[in-house]
Amino acid sequence: MSMTVSVRIEGKKAKATSGQIKHDTRKGKQPGYVDDEKSKLNSVLIEPMPEKDLKHLCEERRIDAGAKRKMRSDASVSQIGIITFGTEAQKTIESLTPEDQDRLFKNAAKTAANHCENEITGLVVHRDESAIHAHFQMPAICKDGQPQSKKGIDFSELQDRVSTSFAHLNIERGTKKAKRIERGEPESAHIHRSVKQLHEDLPREIKIAEKRLEAALEVSPRINIDPVRAEVVTNRTWFKTTTKEFDVYDAPKVDKALREAAAKTSRAAVTAAELINSKNHAERLQGINSKTNAELKKTSGKLGNIWKKLAHGSDGEVERMREIARDVLRPAKQQDKGVER
Numbered sequence: 001m002s003m004t005v006s007v008r009i010e011g012k013k014a015k016a017t018s019g020q021i022k023h024d025t026r027k028g029k030q031p032g033y034v035d036d037e038k039s040k041l042n043s044v045l046i047e048p049m050p051e052k053d054l055k056h057l058c059e060e061r062r063i064d065a066g067a068k069r070k071m072r073s074d075a076s077v078s079q080i081g082i083i084t085f086g087t088e089a090q091k092t093i094e095s096l097t098p099e100d101q102d103r104l105f106k107n108a109a110k111t112a113a114n115h116c117e118n119e120i121t122g123l124v125v126h127r128d129e130s131a132i133h134a135h136f137q138m139p140a141i142c143k144d145g146q147p148q149s150k151k152g153i154d155f156s157e158l159q160d161r162v163s164t165s166f167a168h169l170n171i172e173r174g175t176k177k178a179k180r181i182e183r184g185e186p187e188s189a190h191i192h193r194s195v196k197q198l199h200e201d202l203p204r205e206i207k208i209a210e211k212r213l214e215a216a217l218e219v220s221p222r223i224n225i226d227p228v229r230a231e232v233v234t235n236r237t238w239f240k241t242t243t244k245e246f247d248v249y250d251a252p253k254v255d256k257a258l259r260e261a262a263a264k265t266s267r268a269a270v271t272a273a274e275l276i277n278s279k280n281h282a283e284r285l286q287g288i289n290s291k292t293n294a295e296l297k298k299t300s301g302k303l304g305n306i307w308k309k310l311a312h313g314s315d316g317e318v319e320r321m322r323e324i325a326r327d328v329l330r331p332a333k334q335q336d337k338g339v340e341r
Contacts, residue, residue, distance in 0.1 A: 002088035004174040007112055007162045011076035011140055011149055017051040020080050024048055024124040024135045038128035043102050048122030048137045054078050057121075058141040065145020076140040079118065079148050083108055083134045083162070089171045090131050101125060101132065108165040109136040115158050117142045117151070 012020060022028045025048065026039050049057070054077040062071065083105060085093055093101060105125050113120045113136075122137030142148055163173035227247035 002086035003092070003171055004086040004089055005083065005108075005159075005163050005166050005171050006085070006174060007081060007083050007108070007158060009079055009081040009112070009116070009138075009153060009155075009158075012078050012080050013074060014051045014055060014077050017054060017078040017080070017137075020078075020135070020137075021048045021050065021122070024122065024126075024137075026128075033129055035128045041098070041127040043098065043105075043125040043127075044123075045102055045106055045125065046120055046123040046137075048124065049139075051077055054121065054137075054139055057139050061139070061141040061143065061145045063145075067145065076147075076149065078121075078140055079116070079138040081109070081112055081136045081138070083112075083136070085131065085133070085171065086174075089166070089169075092169050092171060093132055093166075098127075104165055105134040108162050109134065111161050111165060112136070112158060113138055115161050116148060116153055117144060118148065119143065 023030065025044065026034070026042065030036070055071070058075075058077055059071055093104075096104075102125060106123060109120050109123050116138065118138040120136055121139060123134065124136075125134045126132065138148070140148055142151060159173040163171065166172075
């Protein structure tokens with residue numbers, strides 16, 4: 001993706017537009033990443049229109065279109081765009097003369113404006129930062145009097161059109177978001193988030209993905225999931241986007257692997273529990289049988305003594321022995337019945 005060009009556009013209210021103009025034209029205090037000594041290399045191809053004039057132009061367009069209400073005081077007055085490049089494409093652009101660079105940026109900005117049915121009211125090329133890029137300005141109300149925010153922008157087609165300005169340099173647009181989603185890239189790879197959100201979300205998302213994969217592989221070592229190489233936004237400012245490539249895994253495939261592993265683990269756990277229960281039951285039966293056998297042996301011995309006495313005893317002794325025999329036999333029979341149950 002390093003030989004690519006990208007364009008982004010967003011609406012800004014009057015105060016934010018004023019701040020953007022000061023940044024583009026290097027008026028007032030600038031961020032620390034700006035190299036003041038190189039600022040003279042910047043190109044102001046079209047002097048950005050002041051926010052007051054932009055608001056007046058937007059009002060005129062609305063009136064011409066038949067609007068009956070005034071613009072809201074907090075409405076956007078400008079559409080601010082930025083044209084940036086991938087790492088390798090930056091080298092290619094920087095190898096050109098400033099005049100050729102300016103020509104390409106102007107052509108790309110006008111192409112973007114035509115796609116939005118709008119016009120360029122400001123265009124500045126910055127060469128005093130870590131990477132060359134260009135900022136362009138358009139009114140928030142399009143030529144037909146409709147707000148750009150309501151008309152919307154087909155950003156996929158916008159990338160296609162703008163990339164044609166650099167096609168002869170083998171610079172192309174990045175992979176379409178639909179394809180990136182289709183091949184299983186994580187949300188963080190194709191949803192624009194603030195730098196603060198990225199710093200908070202990315203480490204957590206990566207750890208969650210790693211734990212899910214480790215869990216799947218630990219439960220079932222034979223799982224074979226091929227990773228997808230994804231380019232993740234790690235840092236984003238208005239003028240520069242930093243990315244890093246990661247090996248990511250298709251979430252549906254990981255989920256399926258986890259479900260299968262969980263099912264196998266569950267079945268194994270049930271089987272193990274059944275074996276343990278069976279073993280415990282067998283041990284209980286063995287204990288009962290051992291106890292019963294001991295009782296029966298003891299009872300048999302008593303009965304043997306009784307029968308010996310019966311053979312030589314008187315009638316009274318015989319009757320008494322019979323009673324004793326019945327008493328001895330009763331617990332054994334009850335114990336025997338208990339075993340059968």
